[in-house]
Amino acid sequence: MELKDTLFALTGADFLGGSGDAKNVIKEIASQYAPTEELKDGGIVATLKGKTDYTLLFEAHYDQIGFVVTEVLEGGFVRVGNAGGIDPRILPSTRVKIYGKEVVKGVFTSVPPHLKKEDETAPDLSCLSIDTGLTDNVSDIISLGDRVVFDAPPVMLGNDTVNAASLDDRAGCAALLWALENLSDKELAVTVKFLFADKEELGMRGAVTSAFNIELDEAVAVDVSFGDTPGVPSYQTGKMGGGAMICHSPALTKSVVDGLFEASKDLVVQPEVTGGRTGTDIDVISISRGGVKSGLVSVPQRNMHTPAETVRISDVKSVADVLINYALNHKGGAVK
Amino acid sequence: MMQLLEKLCNLCGAAGREDKVRDFILSEIEGYADIKVDNLGNIIADKKGKKRAKIKVVADAHMDEVGIIVTHIDEGGFVKFATCGGIEIPALLGKRFVFEKGAVGVVCSKPTHLCDAAEKKVLPKLDSLCIDVGAKDKKEAEEMVCVGETAVFVPNFEKIGNLICAKALDDRVGCTVLIKLLKEEAEYDFTAVFSVQEELGLRGAKVAAFSTNPDAAIIVEGTTAADVPESSGANRVCHVGDGAVLSFMDRSTMYDKKLYDDGRRLADQNGIKCQTKSVVAGGNNAGAYHIARGGIRTAAVSLPCRYIHSSSSVASPSDAENVYRLVKLLIEKLAGGEI
Structure with a gap:
């Protein structure tokens, strides 16, 4: 499957707190290339058997940031609380989807300028709501706890950049x-498992339970990290x-x-350094059960946790190539 | 009417770059009126009615929408811009824009993870913002967009609940109403003006008011509705679903009192849902018409729009219907010399 098509299929679906279809899209694609199972915590695991039982895990999370409905108001409006870290300053006039009894489209409210105070303070979530356009029977469709995600299906910016919410x-x-597709017909010295985990945005909870359920020796997580952005020092970002x-991280x-890095010597890659924990699922996977050897590879991304998230397809490909080479290089227990 | 409105809202025409909207409108109204396009790009369409008008009536709607214009492309390929018309910072952040030549970009912001507590409390300044068009450097960006090129919010008309949500409802709703009036039979002669550059300070309307030289003008507009949970009482300005808005005063105009009163009365008598604005705010092409030449009697009939000047204004189809009915009635009564 073309990488761009995969990115569009995955970001064209949603997933937050059990609502949305992205998990099934992943399961469907993965099962074309390897036996794929769903763990009881929602984690999806695809397995490529190698010559040994030494198990290398590649991991990414499929949940996304969003909101939950906390109050249904008069006139077709709902209030929400955030699920994951969200910058309220970008929310006014942003489109969303509410997973009620049916999927309801909505838009975050904004108060017009003439009703605002002179000092330019940023909106926060308590002074915003979502306009559903529903004029009656809102409570029949939307309930407290319903999941809400950004409605920003994928588009191309130029010929190598994808913009989508998730x-x-x-x-x-x-x-x-x-990586799974390209390793599926290769001879592998180790068993390679691919874990697609839930609930990262809620504090890496899915990775905790999924990693517990898998006997593994070593894991490399893949997440997004900060891409170069005006106003952000270059030492905090990748290109x-x-x-x-x-x-590189002490954790x-x-x-x-x-x-x-050895697996990347013929690839275009860049280093990232964190002083402590990485803020990704690998932090919890590495201390799963009796301990797991760990690494982290990230896709540089702009505008994280907004509907304006962008990545370059070539960077996603580079990450996949690192994983492929790493798995092919692996000699079993040789990595200490 | 909703299908026409959807087509018009999804056309891109930032203030000063109304070409695509103008071409579409010209193709729609061809054969239904005597049409000319003036030096600024206003469409002036004289409609022949069944009867000659006792006074000359102009109905005006503006074709332009708020947008941005590229001012600079930096070494990293980021596009710097100025706004064409008033767009608030939160309405820009994280939103998608489409440029005249087709490039698509998003307005960048510093990730919230990297902002300190003080930064999170203030809005970034306009001149710190930029658009990512997916270019790796200046050269690649220049192949996609150029300095002086405009962009508007990516077309995104959709139904939400019982309402509609779209960019550019201000003022493609006015264009929709005027197109519909031109295409159907009229009682009396009248002139429809599709004006340019409203968002830059009523510039198209100024010259159209001069050259059409009417006795009375009706401005068909989108106006701010703030009927959201975060505001209350009079601060809500007007209400989506409560009908057409007839204004008595805004920041650009003190409206002709008799015309306002007659409009409210006629709406009542004809079962047209009509409301007024409870805040003196906003402004529209009435500001240009009512002081053109020796002064022109002017009314503004507006569609209540939440989140106006954003990617996602929200309005009611039934309100649009009431705007249409009230404008049609006012034209007839004015041209017939009844009010």
Whole structure:
């Protein structure tokens, strides 16, 4: 499957807190290339058996940020609380989908300028609501707790950049699916599992339970990280188009990180350095059960946690290529 | 009427770049009126009615919408811009734009993860914003967009609940109403003006008012409705679903009192849902018409729109119907010399 088509299929679907179809889209694609099962916590695992039982895990999360309905108001409006980190400043006039008894389209309210105070303060979630355009029977369709996601289906910007709301971390999922497809007909020294986990945006909870359910020796997580953005110091970001960001971190296993760079020597990649934990699922996977060797590869992304998230297809490909080479290079227990 | 409105809202015509809207309107009204396009690009369409008008009546709607214009492309390929018409910062952040030559981009913002507490409390300044068009550097960006090119919110008309949500309802609803009036039989002669550059300060209307030289003008517009949970009482301005808005005063115009009163009365008598604005705010082409030449009696009939000047204005189809009915009635009564 073309990488662009995979990215569009994955970001054309939603998933937050059990609502949406992205999990099924992933399961369907993955099962074309390997036996695929769903864990009881919603994690999807595809397995490529190798010559040994030494298990290398590649992981990405398929949930996305969004909101939950906290109040149904008069006149077709609802209030929401955030599920995941969201910048309320971007919300006014942003389109959303509410997963009620049916999918309801809506838009975040804004108050016109003449009703605002002189000092230019940013809106926060408590002074915003969602306009559903429904004039009656709202409570029949929408209930407290219903999930809400940004309504920003994928589009191309230029010929290498995709913009969609859920690229964090469907871009990672797409890289995993590309690696799965390309490794599925290869002879592997180790068993490679691909985990698509839920609930990262709620504090890496899906990775905790899914990793527990898999016997594994080693894991490399794939997430998005900050791409170069005006107003952000360059040392905090990777370059868009600069390839996979391979992470150096004291919380990661040095030999795995070295192996990832070794696997990248003919690829365009860039280093990323974090001083402590990485803020991704690998932080919890690495301390699963009796401990797991760990690495992290990221796709540079702009405008994280907004409907304006963008990634470069070439960067997603670079991440996938790092994973493919790493798996092919792997000699079993040799990585210390 | 909704199909026509959808087509018009999905056309791109930033203020000063109304070409695509104008071409579409010209193709729609060809054969239904005596049409000319003036030096600024206003369409002036003289409609022949069954009877000669006792006074000359002009109905005006503007073709332009709020947008942005490229001012600079930096080394990283980021597009710097100015706004054409008033767009608030939150209405820009994270939104998609489409440029004249077809490039699509998103307005960038610093990720919330990297903002400190103080940064999160203020809005970024306009001159710190930029658009990512997916270019890797300046050269690639220049192949996609150029300095001086405009962009508007990506077309996105859709039904939400019982309402409609779209960019450019201000003022493609007015264009829709005037096209419909031109295409059907009229009682009396009247002139429809599809004006340019309203969002830049009523510039098209100024010259159209001069050259059409009417006795009375009716401005057909989209206006701010703030009937959201975050505002209350008079601050809500007007209400989506409560009908056409007839204004008594806004920031551009103190409306002709008799015309206002007659309009309210006629709406009542004819079962047309009609309301007024409870805040003196906003402005429209009436500001140009009512002081043109020696002064022109002017009324504004508006569609209540929530989140006006954003990618996602919300309005009611039934209100649009009431706007249409009230405009038609006012033209007839004015041209017939009854009010």
